[in-house]
Amino acid sequence: xxxxxxxxxxxxxxxxxxxxxxxxxxxxxxxxxxxxxxxxxxxxxxxxxxxxxxxxxxxxxxxxxxxxxxxxxxxxxxxxxxxxxxxxxxxxxxxxxxxxxxxxxxxxxxxxxxxxxxxxxxxxxxxxxxxxxxxxxxxxxxxxxxxxxxxxxxxxxxxxxxxxxxxxxxxxxxxxxxxxxxxxxxxxxxxxxxxxxxxxxxxxxxxxxxxxxxxxxxxxxxxxxxxxxxxxxxxxxxxxxxxxxxxxxxxxxxxxxxxxxx
Amino acid sequence: xxxxxxxxxxxxxxxxxxxxxxxxxxxxxxxxxxxxxxxxxxxxxxxxxxxxxxxxxxxxxxxxxxxxxxxxxxxxxxxxxxxxxxxxxxxxxxxxxxxxxxxxxxxxxxxxxxxxxxxxxxxxxxxxxxxxxxxxxxxxxxxxxxxxxxxxxxxxxxxxxxxxxxxxxxxxxxxxxxxxxxxxxxxxxxxxxxxxxxxxxxxxxxxxxxxxxxxxxxxxxxxxxxxxxxxxxxxxxxxxxxxxxxxxxxxxxxxxxxxxxx
Numbered sequence: 001x002x003x004x005x006x007x008x009x010x011x012x013x014x015x016x017x018x019x020x021x022x023x024x025x026x027x028x029x030x031x032x033x034x035x036x037x038x039x040x041x042x043x044x045x046x047x048x049x050x051x052x053x054x055x056x057x058x059x060x061x062x063x064x065x066x067x068x069x070x071x072x073x074x075x076x077x078x079x080x081x082x083x084x085x086x087x088x089x090x091x092x093x094x095x096x097x098x099x100x101x102x103x104x105x106x107x108x109x110x111x112x113x114x115x116x117x118x119x120x121x122x123x124x125x126x127x128x129x130x131x132x133x134x135x136x137x138x139x140x141x142x143x144x145x146x147x148x149x150x151x152x153x154x155x156x157x158x159x160x161x162x163x164x165x166x167x168x169x170x171x172x173x174x175x176x177x178x179x180x181x182x183x184x185x186x187x188x189x190x191x192x193x194x195x196x197x198x199x200x201x202x203x204x205x206x207x208x209x210x211x212x213x214x215x216x217x218x219x220x221x222x223x224x225x226x227x228x229x230x231x232x233x234x235x236x237x238x239x240x241x242x243x244x245x246x247x248x249x250x251x252x253x254x255x256x257x258x259x260x261x262x
Numbered sequence: 263x264x265x266x267x268x269x270x271x272x273x274x275x276x277x278x279x280x281x282x283x284x285x286x287x288x289x290x291x292x293x294x295x296x297x298x299x300x301x302x303x304x305x306x307x308x309x310x311x312x313x314x315x316x317x318x319x320x321x322x323x324x325x326x327x328x329x330x331x332x333x334x335x336x337x338x339x340x341x342x343x344x345x346x347x348x349x350x351x352x353x354x355x356x357x358x359x360x361x362x363x364x365x366x367x368x369x370x371x372x373x374x375x376x377x378x379x380x381x382x383x384x385x386x387x388x389x390x391x392x393x394x395x396x397x398x399x400x401x402x403x404x405x406x407x408x409x410x411x412x413x414x415x416x417x418x419x420x421x422x423x424x425x426x427x428x429x430x431x432x433x434x435x436x437x438x439x440x441x442x443x444x445x446x447x448x449x450x451x452x453x454x455x456x457x458x459x460x461x462x463x464x465x466x467x468x469x470x471x472x473x474x475x476x477x478x479x480x481x482x483x484x485x486x487x488x489x490x491x492x493x494x495x496x497x498x499x500x501x502x503x504x505x506x507x508x509x510x511x512x513x514x515x516x517x518x519x520x521x522x523x524x
Binding site: 003004018022025026028029030031032051053054055091094096136137138139140141142143144145147148151152155158159163164216 | 265266280284287288290291292293294313315316317353356358398399400401402403404405406407409410413414417420421425426478
């Protein structure tokens, strides 16, 4: 399976060490480790180290270049991130659009993701060195924090690798037989505790079924719900023993402020 | 079209003002403005303001609550973000998996995205208040910076709203007629400058066609390439006038170090 170990993150003219550190952490989150700085501007490395958190190894192994051309000379694709519009920035795509293409290229060779200065982005010469341009979709305020931009791009690439496997619930979805046993127990216990009368039971149970069928219901869930039914049933039996009668119906009460929506 | 104005970002027990500011900026990027803080811990508000950049209006209009229950009491869905695993955290989904569901709910009412403490996340009681749980997929190092987590979740929601329209290139893809005129001009000029001989032209032009067909080719692109052909043709004519002969073939040169891959 392809990872992001052939993806180089290139930061051009970065001003703030905190951003470089945050980029390192995002890289570690998404399985990427090749960081290149181009002409960094007196970075505060203490701040970088603090924001890198447990990703200081990426910070320590960074390479530094004088020019963008030097930093990307061994890369097949060079993808530049830009928030600005303009003649030479028309062929931008969103990270999701280009992610499969980049991942494919990263399987065959090295690719570079290039991010510009916090205040001024990439200049036209640097844009010219990029084979592809990306713009992160925004709702209004278009300028993202540098490390946030890197995170979204790497996240899209990581998802595109297909390496992410969703955590499987350990308890499987309850099979129909288990669900029906559970509903039978609920029917009995709702009758036993006096919640419903026999002539209304079929109708009421349709409502109960609907409630428990809205989402996934696992075997664990069904077991818990069967336990509730068993307890209701038991309590109704105890009541009957104590009083000689089945439980009655509770008197109607005015809705509480919360239930009436206040 | 549905936006994210009914999405409330809830930060529980946040320690660092810088993170709150970065969250505000991410919210502004993705079109979301309702920020709630639950029991914030002596936040450095100068740092928050600095990191919020041009999104200080969101910071200024934040609401503050004592408990998570208070902060989400008017929300239909309550989506908690968690990096940890455990019995009550099994039913997590990735942001991409749940985004359509959340956007649907946000069209009908208010929804909350809940993020825990930088050091300790959400506790079990807070997890219990969440109707849905989300975990951001990671390659290795699982703990994301707080503001990065918020950004990925809001980004997935924003993309799921369908409000993002990719920037259309102003120049349309060149129609076949324009492309063919361009190839005809290239054929003539490549012959004229002596790059190829007539007997090899058909074969060579297949290669040239392949090069210019790998990606999109717009009318603007085709116009530039026609200009190049015209200039080559003109120069070849000048040469012929000057020397009385067509341009010859340049002598073979050894590959430069760069071309040989060093």
